[in-house]
Amino acid sequence: MLLQSGHDTHHKQSFFSTYVWSEDHKMIGKQFMFTALLMYAVGGLLALGVRGQLGWPETAGKFINPIFGWSGDKVPGEGYNMLFTMHASVMIFLVIIPMLNGAFANYVVPLQIGARDMAFPFLNALSYWTYVPAILILASSFFVEGGSGQGGWTSYPPLAEKQWTPGTGQTLWLIGAFTAGASSIMGAVNYITTIVKMRAPGMSFFRMPMTTWAIFITAILQLFSTPVLGSALLMQTTDRVFGSSFFIPDGLAVSGNPVTGIAGGGQVLMWQHIFWFYSHPAVYIMILPAMGIVSDVMACFARKPIFGYKPMVYSIGGIAGLGFVVWGHHMFSSGMNPFLGMTFMVSTMFIALPSAVKTFNWLGTLWGGQITFSSAMLNALSFVTMFVIGGLSGIFCAATSVDMHIHDTYFIVGHIHYVLFGGTTFGIFAGITYWFPKMFGRYMNEGLGKLHWFITFVAFNCVFFPMHILGSQGMMRRVADPYNYEYLKPMLGLNRFMSISAFVLGAAQIIFVFNMLWSMKKGRKVESDNPWKSNSLEWQTPTPPPHGNFPGPVPTVYRGPYEYSSPQVAEDYLPQTTKLPGDSA
Amino acid sequence: MSRFPKVGVLAAWFLAAAGVVAQDPRLPAPKDGSSYWLPPRFSEAYVPLEIDGLWNNIMVVVTITSIVVYGIFLWCMVAYRKKEGQKALFTHGNHTLEIVWTIVPAGILVWLAFAQMPAWRQMKVPQDFPTDKNQLRLEIFAQQFAWNFRLPGNDGKFESFLSDKARADAKKWLKENTEGGIDDPSDPSAPGRIFEDAIPTMPKLRDSGKYWDNADDDDILSAGSLVVPANRVVRADMRSVDVIHAFYIPSARFKQDAVPGKPMDIHFTMSRVTHKLDEKDPTKLVALYYDDVWVDGVKQEGQRRDFVLEIACAELCGGNHTKMGAKLFVLSESDWDKWNQAMSAKAAGENDRKNDQNVWRLWNNQDKVRPWERMLPPVPKYPGE
Ligand code: HEM
Ligand SMILES: [Cu+2]
Ligand SMILES: [Cu+2]
Numbered sequence: 030m031l032l033q034s035g036h037d038t039h040h041k042q043s044f045f046s047t048y049v050w051s052e053d054h055k056m057i058g059k060q061f062m063f064t065a066l067l068m069y070a071v072g073g074l075l076a077l078g079v080r081g082q083l084g085w086p087e088t089a090g091k092f093i094n095p096i097f098g099w100s101g102d103k104v105p106g107e108g109y110n111m112l113f114t115m116h117a118s119v120m121i122f123l124v125i126i127p128m129l130n131g132a133f134a135n136y137v138v139p140l141q142i143g144a145r146d147m148a149f150p151f152l153n154a155l156s157y158w159t160y161v162p163a164i165l166i167l168a169s170s171f172f173v174e175g176g177s178g179q180g181g182w183t184s185y186p187p188l189a190e191k192q193w194t195p196g197t198g199q200t201l202w203l204i205g206a207f208t209a210g211a212s213s214i215m216g217a218v219n220y221i222t223t224i225v226k227m228r229a230p231g232m233s234f235f236r237m238p239m240t241t242w243a244i245f246i247t248a249i250l251q252l253f254s255t256p257v258l259g260s261a262l263l264m265q266t267t268d269r270v271f272g273s274s275f276f277i278p279d280g281l282a283v284s285g286n287p288v289t290g291i292a293g294g295g296q297v298l299m300w301q302h303i304f305w306f307y308s309h310p311a312v313y314i315m316i317l318p319a320m321g322i323v324s325d326v327m328a329c330f331a332r333k334p335i336f337g338y339k340p341m342v343y344s345i346g347g348i349a350g351l352g353f354v355v356w357g358h359h360m361f362s363s364g365m366n367p368f369l370g371m372t373f374m375v376s377t378m379f380i381a382l383p384s385a386v387k388t389f390n391w392l393g394t395l396w397g398g399q400i401t402f403s404s405a406m407l408n409a410l411s412f413v414t415m416f417v418i419g420g421l422s423g424i425f426c427a428a429t430s431v432d433m434h435i436h437d438t439y440f441i442v443g444h445i446h447y448v449l450f451g452g453t454t455f456g457i458f459a460g461i462t463y464w465f466p467k468m469f470g471r472y473m474n475e476g477l478g479k480l481h482w483f484i485t486f487v488a489f490n491c492v493f494f495p496m497h498i499l500g501s502q503g504m505m506r507r508v509a510d511p512y513n514y515e516y517l518k519p520m521l522g523l524n525r526f527m528s529i530s531a532f533v534l535g536a537a538q539i540i541f542v543f544n545m546l547w548s549m550k551k552g553r554k555v556e557s558d559n560p561w562k563s564n565s566l567e568w569q570t571p572t573p574p575p576h577g578n579f580p581g582p583v584p585t586v587y588r589g590p591y592e593y594s595s596p597q598v599a600e601d602y603l604p605q606t607t608k609l610p611g612d613s614a
Numbered sequence: 615m616s617r618f619p620k621v622g623v624l625a626a627w628f629l630a631a632a633g634v635v636a637q638d639p640r641l642p643a644p645k646d647g648s649s650y651w652l653p654p655r656f657s658e659a660y661v662p663l664e665i666d667g668l669w670n671n672i673m674v675v676v677t678i679t680s681i682v683v684y685g686i687f688l689w690c691m692v693a694y695r696k697k698e699g700q701k702a703l704f705t706h707g708n709h710t711l712e713i714v715w716t717i718v719p720a721g722i723l724v725w726l727a728f729a730q731m732p733a734w735r736q737m738k739v740p741q742d743f744p745t746d747k748n749q750l751r752l753e754i755f756a757q758q759f760a761w762n763f764r765l766p767g768n769d770g771k772f773e774s775f776l777s778d779k780a781r782a783d784a785k786k787w788l789k790e791n792t793e794g795g796i797d798d799p800s801d802p803s804a805p806g807r808i809f810e811d812a813i814p815t816m817p818k819l820r821d822s823g824k825y826w827d828n829a830d831d832d833d834i835l836s837a838g839s840l841v842v843p844a845n846r847v848v849r850a851d852m853r854s855v856d857v858i859h860a861f862y863i864p865s866a867r868f869k870q871d872a873v874p875g876k877p878m879d880i881h882f883t884m885s886r887v888t889h890k891l892d893e894k895d896p897t898k899l900v901a902l903y904y905d906d907v908w909v910d911g912v913k914q915e916g917q918r919r920d921f922v923l924e925i926a927c928a929e930l931c932g933g934n935h936t937k938m939g940a941k942l943f944v945l946s947e948s949d950w951d952k953w954n955q956a957m958s959a960k961a962a963g964e965n966d967r968k969n970d971q972n973v974w975r976l977w978n979n980q981d982k983v984r985p986w987e988r989m990l991p992p993v994p995k996y997p998g999e
Binding site: 087105106107109110180181185186187188193194278279280281282283284295296297298331332333334335336337338339340362363364367368370371374375378379381382385386388389390392393395396397398399400401402410413414417418421422424425428429430431433434436437438497498501502503505507508509510511513514515516518519521522524525591593594595596601 | 651652653661664665668669672675676679680683684686687690691694695696697700701702703704705706707708711712715716719720723724726727730731733734735737738739757758855856857858860862864867868869870871873874875876878905906908909910911912913919922924926927928929930931932933934935936937939
């Protein structure tokens with residue numbers, strides 16, 4: 030039996046219950062989207078601070094220091110550490126995860142499976158209103174004595190412990206990340222329940238669009254891994270606040286003086302194990318939904334069924350499963366048992382496999398298609414091409430002995446940005462452009478969309494591809510002034526080029542945001558409820574969808590979502606809800 | 615215009631250039647890596663050779679894959695643009711293709727997984743370390759923000775840090791001056807609490823100076839520079855006294871985190887000699903190579919500097935992480951022996967304790983056993999232990 034929450038009756042909504050404490054998944058989705066975009070600006074500006082310092086280590090301080098109230102002409106080392114720590118933390122915890130698993134999951138999933146809302150609307154609103162305090166807590170850390178978190182987004186102890194990083198900023202970082210995690214868990218519970226229990230009649234699991242599949246599996250990943258991160262964050266918090274020593278061994282010193290007043294006996298590597306047990310699955314949490322989104326967008330704009338729908342689903346499942354047994358590849362140089370390292374190496378090699386399978390299937394989807402290069406499609410295609418580079422660079426990292434040379438260098442930074450920016454972020458652009466007409470009843474401007482895509486694509490490669498070269502040449506990540514090393518001095522020129530490209534990249538994002546805001550008010554109105562001529566359910570309902578999503582009864586589903594160019598009908602699409610002679614749910 | 619002046623200018627220029635080279639006994643620093651991507655390699659040991667080989671092999675795999683994938687992709691972009699009135703190919707997949715493109719990458723990945731194991735094992739598994747008898751053993755202490763090295767000197771042994779008297783006095787001092795924060799390790803009621811070797815960090819104690827005299831000590835201590843012989847396995851016991859650091863030698867493709875509370879047994883081998891001994895003073899080193907001078911990203915024409923290998927800290931360790939480098943000097947074996955003798959004699963002869971304090975205070979005995987002692991025949995106890 031399918032469960033439906035009672036939103037059939039329309040009651041009058043006040044401003045507060047429409048825009049602030051809304052329990053409508055569509056509004057919550059939009060709240061997540063706009064908040065995450067705001068955070069994207071914050072994270073981006075922090076990144077420009079990092080790039081500024083790497084390009085002009087002598088002068089960047091003049092511009093950056095006044096903003097944060099740091100003294101001196103040059104950016105202080107601690108300050109630089111804050112910049113990249115907060116850049117990564119904001120991008121990961123406050124942009125990518127909430128955007129994919131807050132905005133898209135909320136807006137798209139109930140519509141795609143034919144549900145009237147989420148299973149737990151209250152929990153859903155609570156999830157957003159837990160995300161907001163997470164932002165405030167993380168942001169407030171900039172304003173406390175000693176500054177924000179500065180141990181990297183990985184916050185390895187002992188450095189992140191209070192003895193070495195005094196001040197409340199790091200504690201706020203821990204609490205902020207914990208709060209973001211709580212928000213994420215609430216969302217995950219909701220998506221899993223909704224997808225399992227509230228699908229429309231005829232919507233079997235293997236008729237679900239890839240976006241929903243990806244979010245479903247991602248939610249499972251979140252549910253299993255995020256609490257583990259929570260435990261690690263709590264342990265470090267008690268270390269800092271209550272003087273426990275989960276991660277502080279005996280006999281350490283601070284500036285040459287022995288650490289006193291704690292029990293000692295902690296394990297440094299335990300943090301890394303627990304942290305990566307979450308954070309490796311988290312990197313997939315940060316990409317699987319985007320893979321789903323680009324699959325939907327590519328099928329639609331190639332007018333072709335997804336090539337190998339089931340292998341695609343199984344690949345996501347495989348990535349998710351293997352994702353739990355590869356965390357040690359982040360610790361090859363940490364001194365953990367080398368035999369453990371070998372098993373992690375083997376499992377990591379195997380996780381590259383489903384990624385490869387997915388890439389080939391995307392190519393298969395394009396093959397023989399009727400491709401329209403809309404701005405949504407261009408972004409989706411960029412996902413595929415850039416993800417290939419990120420996946421292939423992953424092989425260098427996975428080869429344990431090779432990783433000994435490139436670990437903790439810019440090569441890794443290149444790798445993660447090819448998957449997370451080149452991959453996920455382009456996927457987000459594709460998704461927003463694709464669903465925008467459904468959200469607001471207007472198209473985003475194609476010209477601006479293409480301009481944004483073009484500049485972003487070119488500048489992105491100019492910023493991030495050279496990172497592989499720097500890294501393989503031995504330039505470490507997280508160093509404020511690499512040119513303290515003689516062998517890195519010749520790399521300033523390349524770094525400066527990357528920094529200039531980064532400013533261009535940053536500026537191009539203004540185009541996207543402007544395009545969104547402008548198009549909401551002034552964009553071309555959609556001429557139908559299904560402007561892209563898509564098959565899935567979200568396009569078979571009014572625009573924008575009413576409270577309760579579907580006027581009248583929930584639609585019945587007769588087929589999978591990718592019957593583009595089916596010979597059964599004259600048009601090149603065949604919605605899931607169309608009943609042809611002989612069809613039964 | 616006759617040709618003659620031109621030739622003359624050329625010849626003069628040539629002679630001048632030759633003159634510069636003749637005056638500079640140094641050679642240009644070698645730039646040869648094993649590939650375009652990797653930095654020059656100064657080690658011909660098994661592991662770095664293997665790493666570079668793997669790098670190149672993976673590069674081949676990756677290049678071929680990219681060509682295939684981007685080739686097909688671009689073909690699709692060109693051949694399958696939308697044509698009005700046409701429908702796309704209606705297909706949901708192809709089992710044979712699906713199997714092929716699963717098996718082929720799987721095969722490559724399995725091959726890679728096996729291909730890298732030997733190097734990894736020799737790098738990390740103590741049982742698989744090189745077994746050369748003449749390994750140079752040393753100790754590395756990482757601290758915020760410096761690399762400190764201790765070589766055993768002429769007698770081949772590491773001496774204790776403190777004289778017996780110093781230890782006794784220090785304990786007494788601690789008892790009187792701390793409120794139970796520091797326990798006496800020999801006190802059976804407080805087992806496991808070890809700060810004896812942090813004793814020198816007590817400011818008052820440190821400043822009194824006299825505790826440092828230990829006549830039989832000829833260990834060579836240095837902060838920020840390491841001198842090793844070429845073609846000898848360097849085996850080190852590496853510790854950190856505060857946060858995690860990472861010992862990184864790009865030119866040897868070597869990296870290992872220094873983890874507090876967890877001594878690391880590491881080894882690497884340098885092959886290319888970078889320095890020789892000063893003819894007059896065997897404790898001084900002379901560079902064999904020169905390299906370019908770069909200021910603010912610009913190569914300074916006509917300027918040269920002594921070339922020296924660098925050791926980097928690759929793990930974020932705090933505000934001055936970026937300054938935590940060290941220099942690595944590689945001598946020929948015979949030069950190194952002379953240098954070792956001279957330095958060790960110097961260390962034993964003079965009371966260099968004042969200098970050494972900085973390194974000493976790093977010593978902590980979370981684990982008194984040096985890792986290799988578990989594998990090799992026991993070494994005699996150090997005096998005072
Ligand atoms: C194709 C398969 C992939 C393989 C074989 C792979 C392998 C690896 C390895 C071995 C590392 C550790 C490198 C090091 O620190 O030395 C790493 C780091 C990383 N990977 Fe991947 N990866 C793959 C795909 C992905 C994807 C799809 C994502 C995310 C969307 C991702 C995100 C990251 C991130 C964020 C880090 C760095 C974390 C940090 O140290 O800050 N990777 N990858
Ligand atoms: Cu990982
Ligand atoms: Cu460091």
